[in-house]
Amino acid sequence: MENIQLHIPTKIYFGNQIFAEALKEEFSQIKGNILLVIGSNSIKKNGYVNEVIRDIQLSQKEGTIISYDEISPNPKINQINTAIKIGLGNNVVCLIGMGGGSALDAAKAIAVGIGAKTNIDEYFYGTKQPDLRTLPIYAIPTTAGTGSELSKGAIISCPKETIKKGIRSQYIYPKAAFVNPRFTYTMPKTITKETGFDVLTHAVESYISKKANTFTEMLSIEAIKIVSDNLPKLINNIENVEARDNMSYASMIMGINLGNASTCLPHRMQYPIGALTDTSHSAGLASIYIAWIEYAYQYSEEKFHHMASLLAHKICKNKSDTIESFTTFLSRIEMNKSISDLGINKNHIPCLVNNVTGSIDNDPASVEEEIIQKIYIRALD
Numbered sequence: 001m002e003n004i005q006l007h008i009p010t011k012i013y014f015g016n017q018i019f020a021e022a023l024k025e026e027f028s029q030i031k032g033n034i035l036l037v038i039g040s041n042s043i044k045k046n047g048y049v050n051e052v053i054r055d056i057q058l059s060q061k062e063g064t065i066i067s068y069d070e071i072s073p074n075p076k077i078n079q080i081n082t083a084i085k086i087g088l089g090n091n092v093v094c095l096i097g098m099g100g101g102s103a104l105d106a107a108k109a110i111a112v113g114i115g116a117k118t119n120i121d122e123y124f125y126g127t128k129q130p131d132l133r134t135l136p137i138y139a140i141p142t143t144a145g146t147g148s149e150l151s152k153g154a155i156i157s158c159p160k161e162t163i164k165k166g167i168r169s170q171y172i173y174p175k176a177a178f179v180n181p182r183f184t185y186t187m188p189k190t191i192t193k194e195t196g197f198d199v200l201t202h203a204v205e206s207y208i209s210k211k212a213n214t215f216t217e218m219l220s221i222e223a224i225k226i227v228s229d230n231l232p233k234l235i236n237n238i239e240n241v242e243a244r245d246n247m248s249y250a251s252m253i254m255g256i257n258l259g260n261a262s263t264c265l266p267h268r269m270q271y272p273i274g275a276l277t278d279t280s281h282s283a284g285l286a287s288i289y290i291a292w293i294e295y296a297y298q299y300s301e302e303k304f305h306h307m308a309s310l311l312a313h314k315i316c317k318n319k320s321d322t323i324e325s326f327t328t329f330l331s332r333i334e335m336n337k338s339i340s341d342l343g344i345n346k347n348h349i350p351c352l353v354n355n356v357t358g359s360i361d362n363d364p365a366s367v368e369e370e371i372i373q374k375i376y377i378r379a380l381d
């Protein structure tokens, strides 16, 4: 049996029924002000934010909740720095990120800045790393996809310089994640399919990652089965509550894989696309996915056959079966795009290649600049 190392430092509460009790359990111990970070395309209107504030205030003995709701999709460095100032001005003692991955990632970066009493610039542009001073972070996802509630990554953008980058550290793991699938029931179709596809990419990439182990592989396969069975159902009927619950679960277990097996090249290659075009994480991933699989297939043939078979519900045993299975699934979930659809042409390719950052050591193939360029060019078709 292989040696396995797992790190799951976040306490997980999953389910609709235990949610209020879980908030009570965690926040009754907090003495001081809390900064609640939510997205700018507000989830406030469906009442979930008020519900959370009410439940926390009922249990919190000292302190108040300050809301910051200016976080955009692809959270921007200036939004993070503004929130850090607000947090420092109000002596906040912990952070809650509530919303999609952007709000959760922003809360992590804000917690770093408030803890260190500085803006986030040196962590983003420089080499400074989060440390023990980072404030505790609590995560309440309202989408089912990013897995940010269980991960040690915070992805931030600087649109002026078309940079999108991850701050990664063991100190930004949320202390607790409250996954309430009910909060995803009102997600519009576009976000449902995009976040659902993100779950699939986390499963695929963590499955073939060099860091994968027996345990994370088991979770990847489980997530792929769930996505294969449930995401197309949601595309047909976004009110399918059972499918929603299942997708929340798949997203959550892929959060475990993000922290332990990580992702591969597509996630590194999407960041420059997102930064350049201000398009969503999933749209960028979808636009390069088939081009990447065409290249990566040769390094993990058996694993690709297994995944493709689960998506197609039939045996796939060669490259063309595999490509067809993934292509068909992307169409079924309405995520078949090319990077031209996102406004990219061949003149943008050198800029994209230059801005691929982060560790690409997880990829089963040795990844060189020339390969990255080829994948981007292939994705233009």
Ligand SMILES: [Fe+2]
Pocket: 146, 198, 201, 202, 267, 281
């Ligand atoms: Fe992702």
